[in-house]
Amino acid sequence: MANVVLNKTKGHGSGWIVITFGWAMAVFAGVFTAAAGSGAHLNPAVSVAMAFLGKMEWSLVPGYILSQFVGAMAGQVLVWLAYRGHYEETLDSGAIRATFCTSPAIHNKLNNLMTEIIGTLVLVSGVLFMASPSSSLGAMDALPVALLVLGIGLSLGGPTGYAINPARDLGPRIIHAILPIPHKGNNEWSYSWVPVVGPIIGSFLAAMLYSVLA
Secondary structure, X not given: OHHHHOOOOOOOOOOHHHHHHHHHHHHHHHHHHHHHHHOOOOXXXXXXXXXXXXXXXXXXXXXXXXXXXXXXXXHHHHHHHHOHHHHHHOOOHHHHHHOOOOOOOOOOHHHHHHHHHHHHHHHHHHHHHHHOOOOOOOHHXXXXXXXXXXXXXXXXXXXXXXXXXXXXXHHHHHHHHHOOOOOOOOOOOOOOOHHHHHHHHHXXXXXXXXXXXX
16 A cells, blocks of 8 residues: 555555555465464454354453554554655655555445445455364465455455454554654544444354354
């Protein structure tokens, strides 16, 4: 996102395909790397669904979610460091915020919430079936998960920017509020609950669907 929307980058203006493909490859790398240690839990929505289905202990969930938030926030700081000069060259506060967190194309919280629920339902349902019968995705499942995220971005990403991950959205939004970035504008806190609540609801719906169909 930073490469596409910030001023004077080599990728400036290269569009939605670059954003969605870059995100998919980031998911591929994250799932592949984390598979051995945590079962590739990069997303609180996935962890909650796994716990709901009894595939992991609820006592582990707070630690996983904390780690996911810390990871998202640390990653966002690295993005800021890598693109610091381009943040200084960018006057559009909306573009700056877009490199940290999501914002809807049309502000309608009910519709935005529904979009995030549907996107996360698709994501978590796919992950659950890919992970079956074990509770770990494993390295071999990194590519299909990445392709699933790519598909969600290309098809369902337009209305809200497809957070589909509370840690990925709220963690960087907090970093946006903290960092001393010129022209950064507001943090859009009034919207911030949507990419948190929507994915959690979507994850429970996916778990219930999986319990019926699996």
